[in-house]
Amino acid sequence: MSKDGGGxxxxxxxxxxxxxxxxxxxxxxxxxxYVRRAKADGYRSRAAYKLIExxxxxxFLKGKKxxxxxxxxxxxxxxVVRRQVPKAAVAGIDLLPVDPIDGVTILEMDxxxxxxxxxxxxxxxxxxxxxxxxxxxxxxGHPQTDALRTLALxxxxxxxxxxxxxPGGAFVAKVFAGGADSELVAxxxxxxxxxxxxxxxxxxxxxxxxxxxxxGFKGRARPAD
Numbered sequence: 001m002s003k004d005g006g007g008x009x010x011x012x013x014x015x016x017x018x019x020x021x022x023x024x025x026x027x028x029x030x031x032x033x034y035v036r037r038a039k040a041d042g043y044r045s046r047a048a049y050k051l052i053e054x055x056x057x058x059x060f061l062k063g064k065k066x067x068x069x070x071x072x073x074x075x076x077x078x079x080v081v082r083r084q085v086p087k088a089a090v091a092g093i094d095l096l097p098v099d100p101i102d103g104v105t106i107l108e109m110d111x112x113x114x115x116x117x118x119x120x121x122x123x124x125x126x127x128x129x130x131x132x133x134x135x136x137x138x139x140x141g142h143p144q145t146d147a148l149r150t151l152a153l154x155x156x157x158x159x160x161x162x163x164x165x166x167p168g169g170a171f172v173a174k175v176f177a178g179g180a181d182s183e184l185v186a187x188x189x190x191x192x193x194x195x196x197x198x199x200x201x202x203x204x205x206x207x208x209x210x211x212x213x214x215x216g217f218k219g220r221a222r223p224a225d
Contacts, residue, residue: 034202038076044099046202047134048076050211051172053200055084058213060170064088066128068120068164069104070111070157071135071174073097078104081132091124111135111153117160129166133157133173136209147176147208154212155184162191167219176208188214 034046043049055061061084069078072092081090082103092098093107093116100106105123109116121127135157137149154173161171171192175184188195193216203209 043076043079044074045076048080049202050200051077051080051132053202054172054198054211054213055080057198057200058196058215060130060172060213060215061085064130066090066124066126066166067130067132068092068124068128068160070131070133070160071153072104072106075099075101075104077132077134089124089126091120093120111160112156117164121164127164127166129169131157131161131165131169131171133171136174136176150174150176151181151184158184158187161217162220165217167217169217171212171214171217173212175210175212185212188212191218192216193218 034049038044038046038048041048061081064081064085065087066089067078067081067085069081069090069092071094072078073094073096075092075098078090078092078101081088082101086103090101090104091107092104093109093111095108095110097108098106107116107119107123109119111117133154135150135153137153154175157173158171161169165171171188175197185195192214195212195214197210197212199210203211
């Protein structure tokens with residue numbers, strides 16, 4: 001490794017067994033201030049600051065009692081929740097294994113599994129007042145396909161949130177391609193008082209990710225007697 005003339009930027013020499021792509025990724029990581037902050041602050045990933053910055057703008061964490069974290073791995077968002085609202089119960093789910101987080105119940109399974117929602121709710125012990133979703137489909141390299149695959153996950157997460165949220169609750173999710181599509185936004189507006197899109201500073205400029213923040217859940221319509 002070497003540093004440039006300014007003495008600040010770390011440059012990584014291409015190793016024999018390292019591809020040029022992985023070298024660029026490593027160099028970007030080493031020079032990312034959010035990566036350095038995450039290590040210093042004890043967060044598992046730089047993604048923690050995306051949630052922190054979104055909350056600074058929209059204040060959706062304050063006073064929350066039960067929180068669901070969809071797409072938990074590696075656990076940065078749940079760490080933020082535990083620090084900001086330490087009394088809140090938190091249940092998270094991910095296909096990948098996640099090291100234990102104090103105060104967080106972790107479910108290792110596919111959220112699309114029919115049994116997953118009920119297991120999450122059982123772990124949480126009651127209706128959530130916040131559903132977080134940092135889920136994204138594995139990319140295949142075709143932008144339109146990747147966007148559609150992630151959109152399907154967001155739609156599933158929203159359906160879950162509408163089914164389980166306490167009135168007044170919030171839904172925060174990662175979306176791609178500049179935001180959620182018009183039908184998804186319309187569904188959110190039918191069920192929440194406010195729906196906003198945002199790209200926090202911690203989200204890399206070259207990334208296509210955005211986040212949608214829906215607050216003030218109106219509650220589920222009760223069936224007629």
